[in-house]
Amino acid sequence: MAIYKLQVNGKTLQADVEADTPLLWVLRDHLGLVGTKYGCGIAQCGACTVHVNGSATRSCVYPVSAVGTSQVITIEGLSEKGDHPLQKAWDEIDVAQCGYCQAGQIMTAAALLKQNPKPSMDEIEVTMNGNICRCGAYHRIREAVKLASTKI
């Protein structure tokens, strides 16, 4: 056990955990940030996606000891008022069915739009293909990313 000071959503937060604890469980069990979801635990589904220094990262396989001074952004910190263009597009297109995977979908898309604000449909598909939506809301996810890209 060791104390880790983490930069999360612009704040310094600390947790007393073992070095190999995945960032996912530090966020959820220790920091009360439950928007980041546990889906598969093996980086296959993307439900746990957060940004580490701006890059979309699977927090379920990312040990807390690797975070260091990196800036971590979770769905709770993507925007102050839930009004990031992706969050607004997700509402406008009415993307969610069960909604469980959507935070991870949005964080994956947010990292894409930061690097490539005007992605083609193909580029959107290539990036979003790593995130599973068990309800099959893929059409609206794709449409919402495209819509958000017109608002950035």
Added chain:
Amino acid sequence: MKSTTTNSRRDFLKMSAITGGGLVLGFNWFSAEASAPVVFSSVIAGDINFNSYLSIATDGAITIMSPNPELGQNIITSFPMVVAEELEADWKMVKIVQANLDNKFDRQLTGGSGAVPHSWKLLRNAGATAKFMLIEAAAKKWAVPASECIAANSFVNHSRSGKKLGFGELAEAASKIPVPATVKLKDRKDFKLIGKSSVRNVENLKIVTGKPLFGLDFYRDGMVFAMIQRPEQFGMKLKSFDGSIAKSMPGIIDVVSFKNNVAVVGKSTWQVLKARKMLKIEYEKEFALESTEDHDKLFLNLMDNGQATVRRKDGDVDAAFKNAAKVIKGEYQCPFISHSPMEPMNFFAHVRPDGVELVGPTQTPGRARAEISKLLNIPEDKITVQITRLGGGFGRRLYNDFALEAAELSSIIKAPVKLIWTKEDDMTAGTYRPAVRYRFEAALDASGNLTGYKLRGVGINSGNPTREHNFPSGSVENLLIDSVEHKSPITTGAWRAPITNFLAFAEQAFIDEVAQAAGKDPVQFRLDLLAKAKKSPVGDIRYDISRMEGVIKMVAEKSGWGKKKDVSQGFSVYFSHASYVAQVADVVMRAGLPVVKKIYAVSDCGQVVSLNGASHQVMGGIVDGLGHAMYSKLSFRDGAADQNNYNTYRLIRMKEVPEIETHFVDNGIDPTGLGEPALPPTGGAVANAIFKATGKRVRNQPFIEEDVFKTIS
């Protein structure tokens, strides 16, 4: 309109004054006595318990409780829409709250695509009754006839005088109006919300900002975390275990055993997960350890030699086949599949000396309470269930094994506990869609008419794997449908569109084979059969022939059936959960392999509540049906599943979904199911299009393992 006040009947409609002045219109959403509204007067709800109540506060805020578990079917949005429509409420001022388990509700569950059909009239009556009382209150105040007053947008208006009062201003006076025995419902042409696309999921903002909504998001001070190691092989039982190493690991509080389970209890999820790997457990064989290889042999053997249960028999099948000009046979087989919702199973339980608190994602909270009451010998009235949002269900959360585990564990360790399943636990611990094999046989006369039809289903823990009264039953004079079941230690359960999720594919592919053998167009062949069923029905017909014809004709028109040169089209239609869905799949060849380019779907589910939500359900159902038909399977070796997570168990991803075009038949019939009916036809439409494109039939799921996806032609 007749108005009555009585308190002698059941409390369909309760009414009480809120402290501070407001109207609480309570109604039992699911009362069997929907036509008997009753005043329940003189309850002063000082401490407002909103369960089962529609309330209107003096500031005009309207709160509607949503009793059913929400798992993505959009019930938390569509139920209140129906109430608000009849109430003439300003949707922007409606607040919706997920109800906990409460005896005031009936059918507080999610399953069978049944919620809207069950509650449609009750919800409308509830809204219309409140509107009636608000109008009466305004009319009384203004001393004008109620017939001159109109409710709209959370106001009552009197057009002649130009007077206008908000629902909030009228709430208190409305609470003193006698409750009408019957109310007039709106004409559907006047619907402002129902059947439109204007309303979005009421929980969108919470979902996109990561608010704690789901069972796994529930945390409580002082709660402990637990995982259970279950036998990895079906057929094994626990013999002994050594939890000493696990127990010595950081953060671990206890290792305990009950039934076939060894539970590790600790202070955090990760510590528990790590410690569980250090358990030393011995199992012993209790039942046969079955493998997929055994099942494949069983299917063939039971198909010919099994003791079959007759499900339906019309006419003289033997004679029909003896006299046939042509006999067509086709066999189809599907594997076990897992529900694998995104949110793994989990439940919170706190068994205290004075009662039990349960929190978590279940499709059947009432059943969870009843089963836990029996398990722990604690009366149901001492057990509370808080319903969280469900991160998918697909039938898996109809079963409460995980809730029972949490409760039993809490009773042993005497602590509040959140039991967490990993994805691997989810995928390997059973309750699968059963593996099934079907054999179809058809007899044609010299003119290509279907004179005989046989179906035998052989399933592993499948119950009856047929739907003997579905089409084509009723259109064939000589018909025999029977089934054989093998009982296995591998556990099965309802999986979205139970049985029909595979049966529809097999049947619709086989009917395509028969149409081809008869030299007829597959769409016309079905229409001919339906026309025959209409003219001279055979036996019991439980589907509506005209509604089925309707979706068939409409999808043929929308998809340009028979007119497209650049794609190969496949057709399918299925009746389930009282709804009708016809689909056409467009397949093209790319690099020698068939690719599904587009799927057209026409659904007749009666009146659509939210067009936006309904279209989403149909698209999701098609993606689900296509994905599992194409890619998913669970195979077994010595009772253990070969696949245990998304790396080996394949789900459909974004790049694999075709374009989907949805249409609804706008007939104004009271709503029938929609959460499931769009799924069953998809596999058949795709398989038939693949045949058209390649000349080869896919007969087994997953399709991806069939030759047509391996061979470069």
